[in-house]
Amino acid sequence: MSQYERITIAKRVAQELNEDEIVNLGVGIPTLIPDYLGDKKVYLQSENGLLGMGPTPPDTNIDMDLISASKKPVSMDIGSSLFDSSDSFLMIRGGHIDTAVLGALQVDQTGEVANWAVPGETILGVGGAMDLVAGAKRMIIASMHLSKGGSSKIVKKLSFPSSGVRKADMIVTEHAVFKFIEEKMYLVEILSEISVEELREITDAQFYLLEKTEVQTN
Numbered sequence: 509m510s511q512y513e514r515i516t517i518a519k520r521v522a523q524e525l526n527e528d529e530i531v532n533l534g535v536g537i538p539t540l541i542p543d544y545l546g547d548k549k550v551y552l553q554s555e556n557g558l559l560g561m562g563p564t565p566p567d568t569n570i571d572m573d574l575i576s577a578s579k580k581p582v583s584m585d586i587g588s589s590l591f592d593s594s595d596s597f598l599m600i601r602g603g604h605i606d607t608a609v610l611g612a613l614q615v616d617q618t619g620e621v622a623n624w625a626v627p628g629e630t631i632l633g634v635g636g637a638m639d640l641v642a643g644a645k646r647m648i649i650a651s652m653h654l655s656k657g658g659s660s661k662i663v664k665k666l667s668f669p670s671s672g673v674r675k676a677d678m679i680v681t682e683h684a685v686f687k688f689i690e691e692k693m694y695l696v697e698i699l700s701e702i703s704v705e706e707l708r709e710i711t712d713a714q715f716y717l718l719e720k721t722e723v724q725t726n
Contacts (some may be wrong), residue, residue, distance in 0.1 A: 510712070513682035516699060517650050519544045520680050521609055524648060526550075530559070532600065534610040534623075535578040537650040541609060547673060553605060554669075555636040557596045560588020577636070600636065600643045609642035610637065612651045612679070614661055614668050617713035621649060621674030622668035631652055653681035653710060660712035662686070663724035672714035686715060694718045 518540035525531055525541075530551045533539055542552055542563045552561035554576045561576065562583035570581045599605060614622040624637040641647065655661055662679065679686050684707055685697040693715040698707065704717070 513652065514540060515544070516530075516682050517652075517680050520685060520699060521648055521650050522546075522548070524678065525607060525609075528607040530599075530604060530606045531677065532605045532636075533561070533576070534637075534640070534650075535635075536611040537652075538609040538611060538637045539576055539578045539580050541653065543651075551693065553596070553599065553683045554582070555593070555596050555600065555640075557591045557593050558582070558584070558588065559591070560585040562588070597639060600639045603643055603645065605640070605644040607648060608640040609648045609650055610640060612649045612661060612676075613655075614663050614666050615649055615651070615676060615679050615713075616663050616666050617693045617715065618691040619677070619679075619693070620666060620673070621647070621671045621676050623649075623671050625669045627668065637671045641674045647674065647676045647678075647718040649676045649679040651679065651681055653683045660710060664714065665701075681708075687718075692716060 514537050517537050522541050524542040527549055530553055532553045532555060533541055542561055551559055553559045554561055556577045562585040565581055565583045574582060576582045590719060610623055612621050612623040613626060621641060624634050651661055653661060673690055677688060683694055683700045683702050686693050687696050693713055695715050695717050
């Protein structure tokens, strides 16, 4: 996993966020998004109790008392607010998050997400994964296409525990952008120097092409 690939994903997801949306950023790749929003005004929410997250502060101005849910240093935009974690989850469970950007261990071809546990491995806890899957109005998955072991993270059927019956609206990987429409997965854009045929070879799930799919040729 290269930093370039992670940044490619973060930049592409940033394009999907709308002005004045309240957006929750999950751990991992989603934490890179604040650095690539440009002048777009988006209200970034961190589940540990911050609304109005700004870009990553310079190394000379890091305050480890001000961190994201990923325990990474963050800045605060003008007008931002701090509050208790319980209030943060009231926002999430109350349906006040417009978009959640989450990482994933697996996503199936209907958009169902597994992002909190690997069978047989010790976990620290669910965190906010299930709350966000259930409570956010829109869910975008930002994830590498393959696992560290080289297997497809986009699968026909989940083999990891599901995070909830609510389905993702979109998944962005370093190679492609897929949208889920009526529980089918559609390729809408290719982001790397990969052909559709090569993409099918590394994707376990079945996907279809939209007429307006942006396909880049090698």
